[in-house]
């Protein structure tokens with residue numbers, strides 16, 4: 001246990017809970033206090049503690065400290081600005097008045113001061129401020145766990161697609177609807193499975209274990225890779241799988257597997273390898289491709305009588321659905337997790353501690369990405385530039401500009 005700045009960490013942690021609500025995750029402190037001046041002392045202790053942690057981070061790493069209900073004291077700000085001005089700003093909301101007894105700050109800075117400090121460990125095992133030194137590279141148990149996770153998700157993928165093959169073959173579901181539901185849910189369920197790779201959920205609950213491991217992404221990427229090979233083999237008619245063709249093609253032609261479905265799984269591989277669970281960019285891009293584009297088709301086909309002025313093959317109903325579902329699946333249906341209710345993929349990943357976002361800011365950025373993706377999706381596509389290429393790639397670019405890596 002680290003002994004820092006005069007406080008035993010456990011006492012700091014306990015004292016936080018006494019003074020207010022402190023949420024300690026693997027990436028950030030979120031200290032909500034009643035403005036008690038003792039909390040400000042602790043906040044300074046925490047900021048000094050983070051500086052200790054920060055010195056052990058690699059050049060590519062940044063940090064997050066969310067102090068809510070604690071005025072942004074110049075000394076707290078300076079600690080972090082000095083450390084990483086190019087990636088640090090400070091997120092505090094001095095929406096609570098300081099207690100009169102406070103001697104630390106003559107007056108709170110202007111209320112609702114909102115900047116951000118982001119912390120995420122892109123390529124190294126993340127060090128929880130209270131944990132022991134970074135865990136060693138993959139232990140045999142980790143590899144076994146990831147191999148097991150890969151096998152489980154592969155089996156899930158096969159069973160998922162097979163169930164739609166069954167429904168389509170029995171004509172219990174239209175072939176096009178089957179294809180679109182596979183389009184919507186395959187990628188989203190794949191993303192939902194990412195935390196089981198080298199990340200024992202139980203350990204997270206017990207000890208806030210490391211949530212970022214590099215090798216796990218390679219194991220996870222095997223799932224879309226195997227499906228990619230499956231699509232190529234059957235798309236080239238090297239083998240025959242009528243059920244697969246029926247469940248994921250428009251007209252039941254094997255060569256169709258080599259377009260939309262193949263591009264789709266290639267994008268899954270790209271997002272898992274490049275962005276994985278460290279960056280909101282991959283999560284948002286897949287939400288737009290799977291949730292937004294998929295639902296746009298389902299709603300557009302059914303309710304799309306009013307066509308877009310510049311594209312008679314697309315409709316307002318489809319495009320509006322693309323925007324709404326791309327946004328909701330990315331971030332959920334509210335903007336303030338203190339008072340609202342968030343249930344999107346970004347919040348799902350923040351629960352596991354992969355990244356912490358300023359939700360009010362994130363809502364605006366995701367809405368912008370969703371708008372960009374909607375406009376791109378509404379444009380005509382050719383056989384070469386399929387929606388499954390244009391929508392995720394443009395979403396990645398827009399999300400990268402908005403969020404950085």
Ligand SMILES: Nc1ccn([C@@H]2O[C@H](COP(=O)(O)OP(=O)(O)OP(=O)(O)O)[C@@H](O)[C@H]2O)c(=O)n1
Nearest residue numbers: 260296297300301304313314315318319378387
């Ligand atoms: N913004 C949109 C998108 C789709 N559609 C409806 O959904 C149909 C199929 O949309 P499209 O994006 O072309 O889907 P596909 O290319 O068939 O399928 P995929 O994207 O999976 O390749 C369109 O003809 C249209 O009737 C719509 O009305 N408005």
Ligand SMILES: C/C(=C\CO)CCC[C@H](C)CCC[C@H](C)CCCC(C)C
Nearest residue numbers: 156157160183186189224248260261264
């Ligand atoms: C029909 C599709 C795109 C056309 O727009 C999607 C094709 C999906 C692939 C056939 C199967 C992909 C499976 C995923 C890689 C993994 C899903 C795992 C999950 C647990 C179901």
